[in-house]
Amino acid sequence: MTAGAHAADASVREADAVSEGGDRLSDSVRALQRDGDGVLLLSHNRNALLAADIGVGITDPQGRPPWGADLYLDGDPASAVVIVEACRTARETALRGVRLAQAAAVIGATAVLAGRARRPAARGVTAFNAAAALGTAAGVWSAVRLLRRPPPLTASQHPWHAMAPATVLARAGGSDGGLTAEEARARVDPTGERPPTTSLGRAYLAEMANPLTPVLGAGAAMSASVGAVLDAVVIVAVTALSGLFGGFQRPRTDRAVAHLRRESAVMAKVVRDGEEITVPAEELAVGDVVNLNPGEVVPADGRLLEAHHMEVDESALTGESLPVAKNVAPVLASELGNRTSMVYEGTTVAAGRGRAVIVATGTATEAGRAAADGRGAAPSVGVERRLARITRTTLPVALGSAAAVVAAGMLRGRPTRDTVGAGVGLAVASVPEGLPFLVSAAQLASARRLSARGALVRDPRAIEAAGRTDVLCFDKTGTLTQGRISLVAVAVGGDGDGRPLESLADEHDAVLAAALRATPCPHNGRELEHATDGAVTAGAKDAGVSRSTAAPGWRRTSSLPFEPSRGFHATRGRCVKRRILSVKGAPEEVVKRCATLSGRRVDRKGRKAILSAGEKLAAKGRRVLAVAELREAPGGKLTDEAVDGLEFLGFLAFADRVRGSARDAVSRLADAGVHIVMITGDHPGTAESMARELGVLDGRRVVTGAELDDWTTAPSTSCSQRSVSSPAAPPCTRSAWCRRSNAWAARSR
Incomplete structure (x- = not known):
């Protein structure tokens, strides 16, 4: 595995298929370095580790340590993910420190040139010290966040579906009579999945993380350095009020979601001490034996011990719209939908009844791992992107205008203090400090209107992003x-x-x-x-x-x-x-x-x-x-x-x-210029008939997951925008990818 970095980003790449015993891995590392990449290598190949910029060594199959590596991993190689994330965090922190130093230099110089105190140089030093303290605090905060991140999830190493029920019970540490209450309490995962919660302080900081905040902060500091304290107070107050308004929505929504989660908690009929009791799904542990009856939701991933005419609706996990027949016999299958001896969290018993031993709970389940894979920081869209564009456009103009005013004043022989003060005032006035406040107020008002219609908006920024959507992907089954x-x-x-x-x-x-x-x-x-x-x-x-x-x-x-x-x-x-x-x-x-x-x-x-x-x-x-x-x-x-x-x-x-309201909704979205894509794990024939009924197909064709995996050539940005985001424009057909990207996709896994 190599981790190559460009600018402030670190990307994990898969090395060429090579033999660890040869030199091809070293050649791949050097090829990446010739392209300007910094390479972090995880391997037990000593030559390749020496060639990499950072070598992370793991023991070879014979247990020999890779001498010469920069770091050694003793245990699960998945811990290398923490190292890669630490490299990315360190690079971002260093870049943030450089920007703070640049801002401190400008503010310090302004304080020295326009200072009204007897010792203006001291105010410049204060600016440098404040920037250093702020950079140190930001670095510590980034390190704490990195260390608090949960370890990467790994797939289960046990093929439970291919094992006999007795073997599964033995491996899971259970028995036909279930666990005892003491055993269950000791095995419950304390880090299991919990509803998302955000404090007002964290929500406030997240809301303040927009492109204009650093600019406004620098402007307030510069205003204070030239004596315009009132202007600095106004800028800080408006910025803080904007963050408070936007940050108030997220904790409020989290509380509502937590309440709904408690009200709709999944209950499980588990065998404890030989007797059946009902407990919340969060209290299940690996090795528990649960009874499953028609209409009940499967509380966790389990291996069937008994199955009587049992059929399970797995549409929430695999997209299969028809119930899947289950039995106890071991089965060799790589796809979840074909593992008929297993039941998975979030699916529903459609018919029959069964008995299963729990083999995974919380985030370790298939549904939990899929949800964890989908989490992460979303790319900046909508307001954030536009604010960044405004900042990139206005900041050079503002600084250039201020520099021109200062230069003109000095050429005319005006006092340096007054000239610098006028330039700072012009630069600060060109920054729209009220824009984030207006945006936050509008988004919060929209969130309140949506809440009256039964929609909970956790992040107000999502409203504006949803309003600018031009490609909408629908899940078919159940949606x-x-x-x-x-x-x-x-x-x-x-x-x-x-x-x-x-x-x-x-x-x-x-x-x-x-x-x-x-x-x-x-x-x-x-x-x-x-x-x-x-x-x-x-x-x-x-x-x-x-x-x-x-x-x-x-x-x-x-x-x-x-x-x-x-x-x-x-x-x-x-x-x-x-x-x-x-x-x-x-x-x-x-x-x-x-x-x-x-x-x-x-x-x-x-x-x-x-x-x-x-x-x-x-x-x-x-x-x-x-x-x-x-x-x-x-x-x-x-x-x-x-x-x-x-x-x-x-x-x-x-x-x-098809839902009665779906046809009208899809039709209205299409009339609004939104490109509709339907994604499903169902049979392609079923997907095609549904798409025709909904009017989604519209001359396009069904594309299966295998076909999507075969498409290795991506179009240029301009091609994808013309063929996907602008349905009214003639689609691009310059490449096979562009021609296929206009097809309606039915994800068949």
Whole structure:
């Protein structure tokens, strides 16, 4: 690993793929140095460490220390991140000190030339001492902040998903009976994730960190040095009041967020001392055993010990809109969505129930690590960027004008003290000290108006940045969509397209009614165990279809519940004097039990054609269930073997529906000139159909994550601005990247 630095920044780069035993790593270091980079190298290659500007040595696989390194790491190489951050902090602190010294020199010279005291030189020395003290305090504060930063998060070294449940329990230090209360208290991570909190003092300092503050501070000091104390007081008062107004919003919002977090805290049913109790998710520890039931949020990352018909909605983590079936069997998979033996924090149990041992909590979970990766200082935008531009433009003009006034006065023979005072007054007057105050007041007023509409704004600067947005990225699942599975279409026979729920014909109603008869009834107002059963019930209600549709007087007599090993749900009922066997389930399981289609016999080739029609529906990213019935069904006990000789009726297609307000919102944003990008981990076919329905696609195409990873050439700034931020302008097509950057992106991971 090398860390190269340009100007005040330090960037971490990945060295070429080389063998540690050869000289290619040394050549890579020297190549970076020839480009003007300062190189910090983390390695156990002695030659390369000697070639680097700073060599950070780690022991080799044989345990030998790399003699000749500047620093040695004893333990986790991730601690090198602290060293890189320290280099960046030191460079920034040194640059800040240089600027303070320059400002102290100007203020000191002004005090000497325009001083009204008997000893003007003493005032100049005071300016230098004050700048030195301020620089020292800033350096100490930067060092304290660096040391207080949490250590970098590392991925778990244990492939929990590939281990047997007994092995996971042993590695996690748990047992089937759960932890004891004492063990749990000792294992709870005290540095776990906490709601963001900011004191008024820190918020005030953060608000004062704008490009005009140093200029205004220097102006106030110069005014005081020439005797204009009132001007200095006014500048300091206005600047301080501006920071106080802006800083007041952040602690207030943090308190509101903390209150909401307490009110909506996730509770976990954990086994302690052999008994099930309910505790907040923050009190869970690695090794705890938790019970998971339908509708509950998974409180932490866990390895399943038991799973009974369990399906989990992982859309919040992976973007997959359909529930994922879970089981206890170990699985070899690199992607989170394919680790069917694991459950992850923030996901929801859609169906079934399970039992899991906790293997990660807080920021160590997959969701916590993803959130930590997304944190960090945002680039300056909006007001900050404009203030910096104003400072860069006005400061040279102000200083040049002041210098011209001083030079003209001295040429005319005026006293030096008066000439310098006039120049300082002109320079200070050209700086708009009231601008930060007006900006803070406007942003605070906007934050209050938004809070009346239920929106909490933590940083008032975000309001102006949001108002200048020209590219808006939406997450699909749960944001543009409802976040739950719904019945969207019904297909009759071998139809591979289906008809929307809003325009069903009589034959489609018959298919939906048969599926409803093969769906269990909710008891005592409780939700159904499987999400698809609830979707069928809700869809039939919206379409005005009942269990007696096409079967007057139907009533249930017996049923076979759905099980993963069975693959279908079968219900037998009586209609007048006939028995009707209704079946709903996986297409491959239902179709192989069918003997007829529309009154005609079907053979192996016919069944294959039916399954092909179902695959056509599934290719659009929908979950597909097959529906079949047998009129004049035989009596006796209903068993798996009795479900045979069925007539195939059709398919049901399920998907995550678009929110009712999403279409209008996307349309209004597009009319306002905002370029819409939809990002999802869902199936590309599902993403494309949703984009067409929302009007996002607009002649563009779906781009998968694999394609994005293959794009290694970035366009110039001017190209990206023309092709992305200005939708009305003709897109740039000079390069493949520019042509692809105009595509609507569906992030498929």
